Amino acid sequence: MNTTTRADAQTGAQADRFKATFGAAPHGVWAAPGRVNLIGEHTDYNEGFVLPFAIDKRARTAVRLRSDSTIRLLSTFGDQGLAEADAAALTPGPVKGWVKYPLGVVWALQQHGVEVPGFDLLLDSDVPLGAGLSSSHAIECAVITALNELTGAGLSVEEMVRLTQHAENAFVGAPTGIMDQSASLRGARGHAVFLDCRDQAVELVPFEAQEAGLVLLVIDTKVSHSHADGGYASRRASCELGAQVLGVKALRDVAVADLDEASGLLDELTFRRVRHIVTENDRVRQAVDTLRAQGPAHIGSLLDASHASMRDDFEISCPELDLAVDTARAHGAIGARMTGGGFGGSAIALTPVAQEQQVRDAVVHAFAEAGLTRPDIFTVTPAAGAERIS
Template sequence: MGAADLFLTSVGRRPDGLWAAPGRVTVIGEHTDHSDGFVLPIALAQRVVVAAGRRGDGQLVARSAQQPHEPYARALEQLAPGAAAGWSGYVAGVAWALREAGHDIGGVDIVVDSDVPVGAGLSSSAALECATALALNDLFGLGLGRMELAHLGRQAENEFVGVPCGILDQSASLLATERHALLLDTRSLAYEQIPFDPAAAGLALLLIDTRSRHALVDGRYAARQDACRRAAQVLGVPALRDATLDGVLRLGDPLLRRRARHVVTENARVTEAAGLLRRGAVHRIGPLLTASHASLRDDFEVTVPELDVAVEVALASGAHGARMVGGGFGGCVLVLVDAQAAPSVAAAVAAAFARRGFRRPLPLHAVPSGGAARIR
């Protein structure tokens, strides 16, 4: 049952509209946005759909097609950090952030449906925030721009849910365009749509969901952010975006040195990858993806065995490049591969997982898609 049908059966009327926002995958530029760095994500075809309708009693009532027995209801004036958990926290957090910013929103029924895998590093949470933000913006005539909505989604995740994410995920979900990657400067928020059409080059972006699930609220993500801030302080720069590799290599603390080295080298890889894509050299970004994974594994230390095995086997099976995506500690691997070889690479990874007793991975195709939009 889709969002519109569930809205009709649970609320008793048709919604005022439907809005959809995509998950995202970062082609390259992982763990740089919290250091004012550069990122290069795409939006995915997989989306969160929100059916929404105004109600007159000042209540936020939210339901999920994936968890139909866990409806959420709370007066808007009672929303505060900690007032919702799980999926409902992202919906309630956006409503709270809008009210905190002084925007007049009224009671609303929201029904959510999604095919973005949860916990796979594909930003299902940001997609839910962005679909909700777009719906509330339209329903209550707020007139907010997309970057404003991205900031509100980030505020919801940071302050209401308690995940210290950067602006990457919400920006990709709201700003991405079809057959392009979004080059975003997370300091200035300047962005450029970079042509990126792997299929036209005979390539495929294979996403392998390792089904090893992460939880970024457990402190490991925040600890790495803190290390990056401390490294920048020692180096005397506003953020690691301003650091040089020579300076980083002189850091005395080996932990700070590793964390900072990842950010500085990853920023350089984003810049190089964007330059290659501008020239249409899609094949040549493969080694950058692989170098990114090695950096995330060795310097940022956010991989797990399932991610490392998937990358190793994909490369051994002929992939041009592969890397983990998302916050880490589980989730997906992105593989750049010749289109005809994608099934055999996915099969090789599945066989390797079976030999090691890992859960069976799920292959998905990552197609550079358009951003959030009203669909009805």
């Protein structure tokens, strides 16, 4: 069964289950992809540069509007049963489980002045949870794409990016930037999304790994993470402190050449946090230039340097991520790094096709030798962004 046929079968099965659960057919099914970030970690909330792409794994939401304010939510995974909420009484608070993401989107839309009635929703997703591939933003982007159409809100993609960020920050309680939803909403097949997080300017950069004889492997370490925990928030606080001391609006405005002076103004920890952001922004721009001029086979050293910076300066890696990266490099990957917010999740390894199996086997063996849970390893390719699929 090819990819298109499989996707059609999944969509049809989801619509059938929706009807069986809620008693009527959905008004449609909308999908939004997860994302992999090639390079540019934690630069987004510093108004910097990132280079993610939408992946060929998606969250799919079947939705039907209701005539009252009741919201009913069900997913095809996990053990959380049918959840209900009142669209007219949503407030940020201790909402548990995946339902906080669609409810956060409804709340953010209401804050923007969009009237959202009740609705029934069935979620299906093959974006791995907790793997650093933005499964939560895939849900949010699928939901806002559906509700934008169904309510006739007429929101631009830039507005949907900001509203899903507002949902994450103010409703979910995760201090994230705009990278994940930008990739999910603005992705394109065969391209990475070069995003300026200050003004949302986007350029699509060709990333055709297969044409260069490469695959991008994702190594899900199975170490779950949460962006709402203290590690992410403390890194953001360090960046804000650094910008304040250096007298700039955001660390985006600090150049590599400014780091010598910054080292004398900042405490040692804050300086290392700042140095990661400043050098990472520079690596993103180098990666874009290299992809355009030479192609993906020449960005390996930038991926390696990015991981070292996240491990040593930003301190968001973990032993499992380091093991995945080091093993992949030692067995044929031309470059590897952790991807996502850190403290767990996934690594990526840009690998020649001829070495793919060797890298896979070596990583699995290394994890077994270390007594760790077997990682999931799979390939991803740049895919289309959020869209209606039925």
